[in-house]
Amino acid sequence: MNEISAALRAEHIRVWFPVRNALGHVVNHVKAVDDVSLSLLPGKTYGLVGESGCGKSTLGRALCHLVPTTEGSVSLMGKEIAPLSDRDMLPYRRTIQMVFQDPYTSLDPRQRVGRMLMEVQKIHHIGSSSDERMARAMDILSQVGLLKEHFYRYPHEFSGGQRQRIGLARALILDPRVMICDEPVSALDVSIQSQVINLLRDLQAARHLSYLFISHDMSVIKYISDRVGVMYLGHLVEEANVDTLFANPIHPYTKTLMSAVPSIDPRQSTERIVLKGELPSPIDPPGGCVFHTRCPFAGKECQVHVPALQEVTPGHFAACPRMADRH
Amino acid sequence: MTDTILSVSNLSTSFRTDRGWLKAIDGVSFTVHRGEILGLVGESGCGKSVTSQSIMRLYEEKRMVRYEGTVMLSGTDLLSLPFSRMQHIRGRDISMIFQDALSSLNPVLTVGDQIMEPLRIHQKMRGDAARAEALNMLRLVGIPAPETRLRQYPHELSGGMRQRVMIAIALACHPQLLIADEPTTALDVTIQAQIMDLIVFLNRQLAMGVILITHDLAVVAQTCQRVAVMYLGQIVEEGGVPDIFDRPLHPYTRGLLASIPRMDGDRRERLHVIDGTVPLLHQMPSGCRFAPRCPYATDHCRKEMPQLRSVSGGQSVRCWREEE
């Protein structure tokens, strides 16, 4: 990887939330994200996949400076942003933007679409007059496939897919370089989902955007990503370029995820790997490999040995203590 | 050759609204056989949930509703039964499981109490007999350590376990028909796979009919024998799963299948898109309801509504292009 050219680079990120007792003393931590590093290349998509509770959304929010990073560094276009205060972060907000999952709660129901787009510009002192801002807002609306008339409409007048386009417009009007997309199509119907995915790809090509695309849907991840990271219980367990990962998954968890995806072809049925037990609590994750309590291939060493991400083949990293045995 | 459990014919459900009576589903017909899983697929607003709730007659207490057509469950027409008789049908002959297991379970009752409740009501089981049956059900749905689970409350269980408990409650009285309304939508992929396996297993084990309502075509492909595709309150295509997935005839079914990103697909190709959005119920297009979004629509399509007609091999489709 060319380290300098990364649009966003996160190193050893930890996001721990304090757990307090009735007296307000911190007794423990929810280790939502624990020592994760990744980098987004300009114009490329990094797909982050994992099941609910794995910390993928928290990581996205931390990178976007919406939840505080406990430890680690985030550099955005070469500038360190993790330690900044909210106020000092302001100028960098133009560079990194976020698209949210739920198109119904991510728009202020009392604000017309146009006013929202104007407000975002005003915050960043974009444009000198309100006419200029309005022209820009109209331009963005047409870029995301909406009409100029939509400028004066309230969010509730739109369908889910259109609302997601409005959310995109809000992010794009600042002309960001990096977009954190947190499950942007999960709440949408199949036919609308493909419209939004196509739009995201077109916008990426036109504006040379870098995406961190967070999803639980393996097929969407496979379709849109260039590089993919798999998360489990706050840890990145495997990372590789998309074709490598899907052709040759190494970590047992990645294999489990892939085997669980139902095929659209009724004649093709996959041999499923069934996980035993349940997801451990992120307050008290298991020692050794975090996955050993559920791993069908776990051995003695997995309970003690904490695996680090190791490069298996060039660019393909996995964190499994038994990797050497099985590879 | 197979015996029919449920046969719905020409079912229409209308609701009273500010704008008058609004038909949410229009002329829906299908049958479910013993030991069969029928998939009912479509996007939000297509009427798949209205169909299932109409079969259960769950609307009458909540809002002004009007049904037309018949819903025959082993020889009785559910729609012509007195409303009070329905409570003996629900839970005994037909059961239902929902997407959100947490809010569908009563938080202040133990798992055991909730499984025993239908047994007490419908089978007049008491005490140890009910308890033993509840344990059986928990074992059947694959819950480990059922004795301890029996005494736990819903919030102590994980999402997958809750869904299993809900299935155990639904199946306690061995109903002839199970309606599963998006049973795995709220679950993670790995859990979803397990729950779907369970439903398939129980369907065979108990030889009941299952209606699986979902928006996920891949789930249908892996679990159902037959599938009915709904659009805007009507069934647009119906048939055996392999046939429809191999040779979708209706442009909507074709569009849906093409717009899903596939695990084996080409990443460089753009995803297929069905243009436009689903119109609102009170802005129903005249003629074929899919015509405004259909790439092949002709004037004929826009003027006259096609009927659901069987074509070949048990496949039926509602489209003028297949008429000849």
Added chain:
Amino acid sequence: MQSAFSTDTASLARIRKELVREQRRVNLRRFLHNKLSVVGFFIVFLMLLLAVFAPVITGALGVDPYTSLGREMRLQPPSAAHPFGTDNVNRDVFARVIYGARISMTVGFFVGLFSSLIGTAIGMYATINAVWDNILMRICDGLKAIPNILLAITLMAVLGANMHNVILSLTIVSVPGVARIARSQALLVREQTYIEAMRAAGASRFRIMWCHVLPNILSPIIVQMTFTFATAIISEASLSFLGAGIPIPAPSWGGMLKEARSYIYNGWWMVVFPAIFTGLSVLGFNLFGDGLRDLIDPLSGR
């Protein structure tokens, strides 16, 4: 380019106007749908008219709330010249009831306004500062633990009986309720993703509270304001009835009832008319408030 754009804005402005008009039509239809709230609205409207035009109305009839009409006019039953009769000190009851509306509406209006403003500010501030949240909410709990009317009487006893102090003490009594509502609503709104989205867009904390939280908690607060209005009317009447409110000879409804108590057998009209007006206005505001509550979210589709 510039001119093309300005014609564009003109046509868009027209679209905007149409949308606003359409929204109003929908709201009006939904409001009219609830017959009781329409009745409430008319009562409220009528009371406000009486309050504003009290001098005009009484002037036209040639009566006055303060002047004695002479000994021979003591405790006269309702007649054409004095529709509500006269009282024990020879004054026209009709004029006093009409002027009473002035007092009640003034008290109700200012108590509603001040308690909404202060309560909203306190409730919203509590959600952004954990320390002050604890302090303010414990104070509110303390105030709510004392029965409203007792608290108001105590405050009046300390402050002294006059109209300003009635407004002040009733505002103090009403603020905790509004603050609680504002706080709980603001907490709900702050959890919504659009607040997070605006943070991601770089909006300051003040902007988020002012432009995004406040508009979204306004409807329940306005509804609460109509109820506060009603409660203030009845509280003011109670205070005046107990002699702790507006001092005589000012014609407040509660004060009139207090005087009328002794004449209940030989001057029923002294009791009945102020009581009817008090009851009617409280009912009116409550019905109106219920109607508003149904309209609470005019933007939520349907």
